[in-house]
Amino acid sequence: MFEFFFKYPIPVFTKGRLVLLGSWPGWVLLLLVLASAAGLGWLIRSRLSEAAPKIQTWRAGVVWLLQSLLVALVLVLLWQPAITVAELKSQQNMIAVLVDDSRSMAIADSGDDRKTTREAAAVKALGTQRNSGILAGLQRRFQTRVYRLDGGTARVAKVDDMQPKAAATHINDGLKQLTAETADLPVGAIVLLSDGGENGGGIDLDTISALRNRRLPVHTIGFGDPQAGHDVEMDEVSVASRAMADSRIRATVTFHQRGYAGRKTVLAVKDGDKALTSKDVTLGADGVIQTETVFFNGGTAGVKRVQFSLAPLIDEENLANNAMARLVSVSGEKRRILYVEGEPRWEYKFIRRAAEDDHGIQVVSMLRTTENKIYRQGISDPKELADGFPVRAEDLFGYDGIIIGSVEAGYFTPKQQELLREFVDRRGGGLLFLGGRFALADGGWGASSVTELLPTFLPNAKNTFHRDPATAQLTSAGADSAVTRLLDDPAKNVERWKKLPYMMDYQNAGTPKPGATVLAEMNAGRGRLPLLVTQNYGRGRTAVMATSGTWRWQMSQALGDPTHDLFWQQLLRWIAADSPGRVVASMPTQRLMDDGRVRLTATVRDKEYTPAPDARVVAHIIGPEGSSALVDMTPVPNNAGTFQAEWTAEKTGPYVAEVTAGRGAEELGRDVLTFERTDGVAENFHTEQNRELLEKLSSQTGGRYWKAEELGRLPSEISYSEAGISVRDTKELWNMPIVFLVLLGLMSSEWLLRRKWGVI
Amino acid sequence: MKLLQAMTVGSIVAVFCTTLVAYQRTADWGYQPEQSNVKAEFAWSRLSYNSNLGSSRYGGYGYGRWATWSRDYPKADRQFLIALNRLTRIQGRPTEQVVNLDTDDIFNYPWVYAVQVETWSFTDEEAKRLREYLLKGGFLMVDDFHGTADWENFMTGMRQVFPDRPVEDLENKDEIFHVLYDMDDRFQVPGEQYIRTGRTYEKDGYVAKWRAIRDDHGRIVVAICHNMHLGDAWEWADDPEYPEQFASMAFRVGLNYIVYGMTH
DSSP, X not given: OHHHHHSSOHHHXXXXXXXXXXXXXXXXXXXXXXXXXXXXXXXXXXXXXXXXXXXXXXXXXXXXXXXXXXXXXXXXXXXXXEEEEEEEOTTTOEEEEEEEOBGGGGOEEESTTSOEEHHHHHHHHHOSSTTOHHHHHHHTTSEEEEEEESSSEEEOSOGGGOOSOBSOOOHHHHHHHHHHHTTTSOEEEEEEEEOOOOSSSSOOHHXXXXXXXXXXXXXXXXXXXXXXXXXXXXXXXXXXXXXEXXXXXXXXXXXXXXXXXXXXXXXXXXXXTEEEEEEEEEOOSTTOOEEEEEEEEOOXXXXXXXXXXXXXXXXXXXXTTSEEEEEEEEEOOOEEEEEEESSOOHHHHHHHHHHHTOTTEEEEEEEEOSSSOEEEESOSSTTTTXXXXXXXXXXXXXXXXXXXXXXXXXXXXXXXXXXXXXXXHTSOOEEEEEOOTTSGGGGTGGGSGGGGGSSEEOOSOSOOEXXXXXEEEEOHHHHTOSSSOSSSSHHHHHHHHHTSOOBSOEEOOOEEOTTOEEEEEEEETTEEEEEEEEEEETTEEEEEEOOXXXXXXXXXSOTTOOHHHHHHHHHHHHHXXXXXXXXXXXXXXXXXXXXXXXXXXXXXXXXXXXXXXXXXXXXXXXXXXXXXXXXXXXXXXXXXXXXXXXXXXXXXXXXXXXXXXXXXXXXEEEEEXXXXXESSSGGGSSOSOOHHHHHHHHHHHTOOEEOGGGGGGHHHHTTOOSSSSEEEEEEEXXXXXXXXXXXXXXXXXXHXXXXXXXXX | OHHHHHHHHHHHHHHHHHHHHHHSOOOSSOSXXXXXXXXXXXXXXXXXXXXXXXXXXXXXXXXXXXXXXXXXXTHHHHHHHHHHHHHSSOOBOSSOEEEESSSGGGGGOSEEEEEOGGGEEOOHHHHHHHHHHHHHTOEEEEEOBOHHHHHHHHHHHHHHHOSSOOEXXXXXXXXXXTSSSOOSSOOOOOOTTXXXXXXXXXXXXXXXXXXXXXXXXXXXXXXXXXXXXXXXXXXXXXXXXXXXXXXHHHHHHHHHHHHHHTTO
16 A cells, blocks of 8 residues: 555655755755745735635645745755665575574464464464465565574574474574674565564664674564463562571562462472472562562581472463572671670570571670680680780681670770771671660760771760660561561561560660661650661671660560570671681572573682682682582683683583682682572473564564465565665655645645635 | 476577577578669579478568578579679679579570579479470589488479489580589588588588489580588688688589580
8 A cells, every 4th residue: 555655665755865856956845945935925915915815824834834835845856866776686685584593482372373382473474385474475586694693693494393492582692693604695674483482682773783784684473472462470589599598588579470360379488308488479460560578497418409390370372481490609608796794694694595496607706704804605615705806807707796885985905996897897797786784875886997887876974784674576678587586477576576475675776877677676764765776897797786685585484485596697697698708609590591601600709808819729629420620710801809701611511610729838719609400491481472573673673573364465565675785766756646746636635625715 | 398308498498499590600691681673694593493392481582581492592503704804705694683494594504503502492383394304405503412311302303303314423525514613622611500510511422412313415514513612612712711722612613504505
């Protein structure tokens, strides 16, 4: 229809450039149009008084407009308008046809009956018989090359032979490869037949730039249903890749569904065959991303492959996208916390008892029993803390966390106070201040240099510690915090805290600093005071627990009640768990989807936690089937203490990389990373046609997204391309049928209206 | 004749008892001691229990002369607290706290001292409360019972609390003897009767027994001072006739046991 009126196909107009072939300049045309419009206006106005009354209104303006448009159109035609457009030269260009042969193309949701596989529909669209289908149409004017597209591209001899069995679709990599390989060939356009299921994360700008530089349009033809009928799909699982043994791990699972709104299913978490936890889930509205949080125990040390799955529902179309797995490296290494206590008191005893039940924590304590005696507990050797609080960074930085109990600031020398600051700031440790008669403001900490570490502005007063009862309650931040979580459900957790026995004492810790988080408050006296306040400081974190009376939670609740110990174990882990070691290894992602390339990065520090650029860093990687490799990591320029290495995991399966740093004969430290290469898994997800990606790819490259019913025009319209060997053709517009129709329409309209309204 | 015999025996018993009572000197500190309102971290808690001697005169929770739990009370407690506050950084309340097993109030005092425990007697509920107290983190020190018969009677009550937990003899290397003072050279601490008799033992308790019951983590929850009378040593520490070495040993033991109870 378009071509009937406009003579040429749409691409001529979208890709061509309008020119005037007449010898007179364009400004003359503009001048004449304006002059004629003005002249007509003057003429109509001068005769208006003699005209019929009916036309002496806006109707005169309409007549003027029609006459002006008519004159303007005639003038334009006199200037010989035309369109120049680049067109591929016949039989001298090649069209690259890419057919997605990944496993998702085997889904049977295409064709008229919606039961044909996507691959079969694509092959049918290409046409295997001579004189039918896209290929035949293209071959009349161009050479064609058919490629299969999966992890890369490869040429295929016969379209019929293609089987949708490839484990991955990397459209981006395929286009990049094709662009590079055909750099010397006159490729006029690319035709991509796919469901758009890109497993590599999308089309990057480099690929788009490479296509644009060659002015190579990508025409996309989409297959598959844009929306599944009945399916539940897991979108993402967010879980910490490292955890301490026996820690309670939080995982956030996002998923969506179609066709099962309001139905119930079960979200299960497993480690191999061992069920870790499960949760009943009511599915939300169609297509809406739903998020659920689950908690599970990390168990004993080792690398765990934790499987998250949603139970299949009846008639579900794709069951392979109901589950995801994540590697969690559970460390059995004990975190060491130095607890400095200025006087024997019950809180000290009960914190120690809570820690003793936690295999991941070792509390090393120094307790001032008398003015001149220090009682040490939890020490590793007789020399540890024998001289009191450490005075050297390398001694103090061996701990992961520090607790300051009822100790005056003056007990620490200025150097030790500076070490405390650097422990948090540089070493990245956790520091917890407890309430007590020698603690916080009453201990003179507000006037010390350490005050900047505290998450609160301490009151400028004495006697802030009171041996009177106080009850605790959570803030909204504390309801869902890993530190204060006694029950998984936030609302129930808040209620549980309200029912805790009163604490034996409390201390006014002042007002929280900006950026600090108040997790719990206490009702003390007639007011409410912050009880547990945390904040990040430098590379580490600090907290205040403004009481020494939580031991009543242990003594005043039923035997076996876990509340007291659980809270303190969680708080102790918060202090110490995230304190980095001297060697910290990392990688962009732990899941290598169909691509084994990995970049390892390690930051290395010495015993004083200053960067160690002169270290020798080696990654020992152990993979599946007993494979192993030693990879030297090289320093990153302008980033002291940072090392990197590139490596490729050839086999699928889990890998463990132990990064070791040394300086001479001295070992600075080591860290362990886990990652996994999975091939073919990504293909099970996002199986609906990704039309958005296909449309975006074609529009960014000057191509077009084609629907099945429009494919007949593709062979002819694809020739309007500037890539390959093309000529610029000039197409005159004066003889387009639409021009004559418009001329006729303007003239007849003007005549009819004047007949109706009266002649001017 | 029978009447005469009965009167003679009765007279002899009466004389014996009077002599015995007179022989047992008690400190002149009164039985209704004034309490303190001072709030402190540590309160010396003395366990008031029901005695198996049966009579209201000899048992019960009263402060009567023969209420066995109140032996040496309160002077021993207060003299000990003076030492506690003077020799350690523990903030101790200047006066003692009497606790019993009838209410949950005992859970507010995680360290408790009991004497003459050969006479104690528990109802099932009391035994359960004491068991829970100890397993939740409470600490019990028992003192002033002597000889085989007293031990058996003490264990009768203890078996109500812990039917199966073993009682073990503490060795010198045990942490409780080093937590504050190193006490490898311990000796028997006699009661005030030593001044007149010169004997360090009572009944057939010739050798001091340092014993304990532990919880599942190996922490001492019941410290047993058998065949010794530390309470008397604290009470009579200011008596010039009572040997200093006994008083000093008693104070060191008590302080070690408290520091242990506050750290384990």
